[in-house]
Amino acid sequence: MSDQPSEKKLPPGDMGLPLLGETLPFAKNPFGFIDERLISHGRTFRTSVLGRKSVVIAGPDAAGQFIDTNDVTRKDSMPPHIQELFGGQSLPLLDGDEHRQRKLAVMRGFTRVALASYIPILQTATEQAFERWTAAGEFTWLPELKRISIEAICTTVIGMKPGAEMDQLCRDYELVTDGFATLPIKLPGTAFSKALEARDRILGVLAGHVRARRHAPTQDGLSRILVPEAGGPSISDEHAVLELHHIVIAGYIVFAELAEIVRRLHDHPGVRRRLAQEIAQLAPAALTLEALTAMPYLLQVVNEIKRLCPVVPAIFGRARHTFSFDGYTIPSGWMVMWAVTPSHNAQGVYTNPELFDPDRFSPERAEDQRHEHAFAPQGAGAPTGHKCPGLDFSTYFMELFTVILVRGYAYDLRANHHELSFAKTPPEPSDGLRATVRRDPGAGAA
Template sequence: MDLSLVLALVAVALSVLFLLVTRARKPWQRGKLPPGSLGLPVIGQSLGLLRAMRANTAERWIQDRVDRYGPVSKLSLFGIPTVLLTGPAANKFVFFSTALASQQPRSMQRILGERNILELMGADHKRVRGALLEFLKPDMLRLYVGKIEGEVRRHLDENWAGRRTVTVLPLMKRLTFDIISLLLFGLERGAVRDTLFREFVDVMEGTWAVPLNLPFTAFSRSLKASARIHRVFTGIARETQAKLERGEASRSSDLIACLLSLTDDSGAPLLSEEEIVDNAMVSLIAGHDTSSILLTFLIRQLADDPDTLAAMVHEHDEIAKSKGDGEALTWEDLAKMKLTWRAAQEMLRMVPPVFGNFRRATKDIEFDGYVIPKGWQVFWTAAATHMDGSIYPEPDKFNPSRFETQSASVAPPCSFVAFGAGPRICVGMEFARIETLVALHYLLRRFRWKLCCKENTFVRDPAPSPLHGLPIELAEHKAASP
């Protein structure tokens, strides 16, 4: 870890230390604290966790703590006293407790905006979540399959066809960005979308950066790019409002149009302009990362898994045979892609796009006989259950059959948390499923590939990224005739 990062962590932690010290009661006044250590003042265990994530040993780092202290332990992360909770019961507690509020890194808060759904609680959270779900309910999603298909086919024609090698991760990131730009903001292909993508790259680099707003930092670049994107979204929202008033757009046109169309019982707008813009930013980031990472790691897996590849190809060939030549995919076709989605779920189990996240205790609460003091963080990780051999036998083995209906019922509740759970479960889960299934349908029927790198590894920084972005040798495949 270089000195600049250490100094940055110290600066961030000092900004919250005084508040924590002055507001906190003494631990022995609260009850029995979990075992463990808060580590060095201010730094705590932050550097150890960051090193482990970048070395792809974070699961081992978590398990070492569990082996030493048990499923509940205290530590200090990013300058804040923290309780690590692991296991299905702990996941259920984290996702369903009303005494735990969402706790995003300060860098994320400032980039996304104050009125984004990740920061809201109570009635505000319920109102904004309900508005987003209006756009993502099944009868609306049915309308988007054709648009997603169009973006996928154009992307493959322009970026894959005729190429001997491609690098998968950046291409998947651009594909999912283009899909989201069209469906969420109504942005067709062109200069505005291309400019927005460049700004988005800068935003993503700073979302988990140390929040030092200095000219040379990733966080500073991210803040400036975020401000520019917010201005673009504000302009889109105002233009869309005018189109709605002229009858040139409808609720189903895109996310912005849907949110602008919603009203409360008195007929007033359900969401403010700030809420629409901030949650458009959340939707862009959340929808982009999950699907692009999932598709990339599925491509990596299928390169060396001929049995799964053959079974998935057969599934998609059968769907194609049931349709006329050139006929578009439908919602009903997606329902037939059962094996493909089981494979996607298994990949999400093994390589969840989000390693873990934080909650904040809004009052003193108790779990498993230990007190979590008000103001402390709670840290949960997906890997603690996803890679638990007592829940998923041979957890390092890729086995999509785990997610067959009968097999999935064996796992305890809250064992699979790739999309979270409870009131804050990812609202875009079904949208991500559609993106993944449509993209795989055309990838599997048009191409075959081999990995270029013998070393098949990845790192987390903080999202998983395969070595060199996953370069592959590509060959076009003559699909079975429909």
């Protein structure tokens, strides 16, 4: 989509107030901010947020433009406060060979062999969690979904055991993600200051684990990341800590997808019944990667959850030079944000995109094949580019959670849980998902 700018025509939009730009409405609800402006202006608009002149682009063509490294660089692309919370230069901020080398190291923690070894660990943790929830009476499910998401990533990738250290990490990651969706005011007691303190505690814990694995590697993801390919360079301890921090943040946010599974299966009993039939026929008691891969409807449901669930509002890049998109000029140095969820609904290629309809991913309809980048909830392009290395990990974890839920448990949700509050990133069900869970092996087929 890149071409030479023939005229200086900036995208439509408003640069807001002097200095502040449109930072306040953006910080308050970045998802709503982007949605509203895409409705007014179409798939490209300009704004000024967090001290940066910016353009937001959405849709599959925009995804292709965004991953064109001739036009869009990742260097210095993030607003400084977000970069600070990541602790430094991790993968999303790297370009070229430096990025590729680091990416190959991280990907070693998520190979098929590594993922296969994670499945039994994830199954045990998830089944234990369901037993806890069954015994809890009415409870708030969301903090528990956060806890098992942290547990899933920390036990498999870092080899940690549940306990006080992991509970503290869970609390600290909540503070860090609160910091993403706030103004970067570094005064005592502000959400941003608390987020930075939490980040420092986290980096200290992770550094300890990196040192330990360097000296005594095991089978966990971190050991795999630290061990270079034959003859290849080894990732440094400092970089391993940064990448681990990003990996745990990303693993933590899977809680939003788990909450979406709970909400959607509650609202769509027909989908749950079809899942139950497939699971009864094909899922063994002890789940494996092969067994999860052999259930096509399960993958359709998980993909439809991913298509619709808002997790991050946009990903950040920066115009390497002045280029054109959609007939508009994007000036050199401007921040370029590719909006994720709008690219899968209003600005996407799907039929009735607002409907929850897993069959759109069936081989007969294959709506996700309508465009090379039609379905990119975890980024577009090649795995060695900036596409999410946790794509398969999140898919398998979501599938496993769904299988355990559908084949063993029934649940009730309190009324009005459907509203998402967009004050946080990822957005959360406003009542925290008040629920009761009970053992009911026949529940799926009911």
